[in-house]
Amino acid sequence: MTSLPETPTAVTVRAPAKVNLELFVGPLRPDGFHALSTIYQAVGLYDEVTVAEADEWGIVVHGRDADRVPADESNLAMRAARLIAAALGVETPLHLTIDKEIPVAGGMAGGSADAAAALLACETLWGGRHTREQLDTLAATLGSDVPFLLHGGTAIGSGRGEVITPVLAKGTYHWVFVPSSGEGLSTPSVYGAFDRRQAGLDLPEPVPSPAMMSALRAGDPDALAAVLANDLQEDAIALHPPIGEILHAAMDFGALGGLVSGSGPTVALLADGPEGAIDLAVALTASGVADDVRRATGPVHGAHVVPTPRRS
Template identity: 55%
Template sequence: MTQPRVEIGSQPEVRVRAPGKVNLGLRVGAREPDGYHPLVTVFQAVSVYEDVVATPGDGLTLSVSGPQAHLVPTDETNLALRAARALAEFAGIDDGVHLHIEKSVPVAGGMAGGSADAAAALLACDAFWGAGLSRDQLHELAAGLGSDVPFGLVGHTAIGSGRGDVLTPALSRGEYHWVFAVRDVGLSTARVYAEFDALAGAGSGAFGPDSDLELLQALRAGDATALGRALRNDLQPAALELAPELAETLAAADDVGALGVLVSGSGPTVAALARSRAHAQVIGAALTAAGVADTVLTAVGPVPGARVIASPSP
């Protein structure tokens, strides 16, 4: 588990890359007394990445770059710093580290960017400090930081249950091409779940371990058309209630022949499944032209979870 530090000049640096995600299926049960909702979800990790770079520092410090860096808190509420602190406490380490986040995943977009940062920070600090935590120990720390963080470690395709943090790998064949229509204004995850509660009965009514059989079958067969038909997100009505303009984005992607289209996680990012890389470009151009997104990203999935990158970028 312990990874060597890469020496750049005299500076040791550990760079970890972690993916964003899309929930291909997201079935939400009724709110429980602890305030959380039981889920059955199928996660796919996609090629929109966060890089977290650990370098020597006094105490635990953080910087962020990327087009939406100004939206990210750099105080102790930042999930990457919370991850570093949790690992240091767990492993009894009192060394410092500076973490730099190179952000590409939309902030508060429903693609788990903050969770990817936390997963990447856990792995980066583990390698940087030579802590040597096991996968299980990292997973336990990850689950304590947020429901989506364990999937950031694992990546690929996985079924999430519990709060979304209990993961089972799922078989998936082939590569899927995505277009993500990003809005500048984020949606708070807690607010979307609260709206889900307010719209009581908005769930699929099919909550349970067998809810996504068609979806899992499509993934096993590598059948993008069947996958497009099986995409499902119980949080979508709540996200649409809070951000009605998303209906236009969904319709625009549908109009240009997306195989399937849905709100990603808690939104407001809209994910459209394309037939091919070229088709993804066509859908992206159409969404931009229709003015129904502030930024359009294209990506493929599934991709691996957080991993140390051998050669640091220049």
């Protein structure tokens, strides 16, 4: 007699961080967001979210900067779980466990990664009743970066960043990330500084740069380094001057290029290969320029189910 497969009572999903290879900011939209054109790349720093059926709703956060992450209903992963439960008409409470590796408030979309992971974990736990397009729609209501973290790889983000179009990108890129040793930068504060700096200017509708598309198609790290761009970088540096010092030092230490990741303050540095990434990381820490560095490669896959949780 063949037994039926058991319904899982817990699911763990791993989701990556992102770096914006270019981020162009356009005019304000009627909904209060800026029009954006960005090139996302998913990189191999991961958070894991485990959802498990429970007697009541709850959440616990472990790992890097866990004390800076809300462990209540305001947590984006909890909001994602509540959202998909309501969409499916499921009343079973869940307990969420988040294991963090992605820097908090660092411009690498750690909260969005957690939300993407929670969406996929709940969808898997409750039987996979949404299409990917429907999941994308739910994801977009949670945040502009969340749909991309479901997909991963390399992609254009348009609209306010939530409309995802995959990009043909060759090769593997080696990154060194320098998180802030202090508090992060809030996205609203960086955009506020941008708005003050651009006051009175007529911003054009942003579009991807042909040079970026060409560099990605060629899989050429040197070409990519030359076209890394972020319209928010000047404002992030003004709010957190050590960013500029790290970027300047990194170029002296052999980085091919660098930029602020998203709204910052994490600095993303492109190296010429695995050995170059190691050398750059060592130079930054040995010189005292950086207290903490993280190496990762990209592009990587988006949110995906892993066989077993790290922590029960």
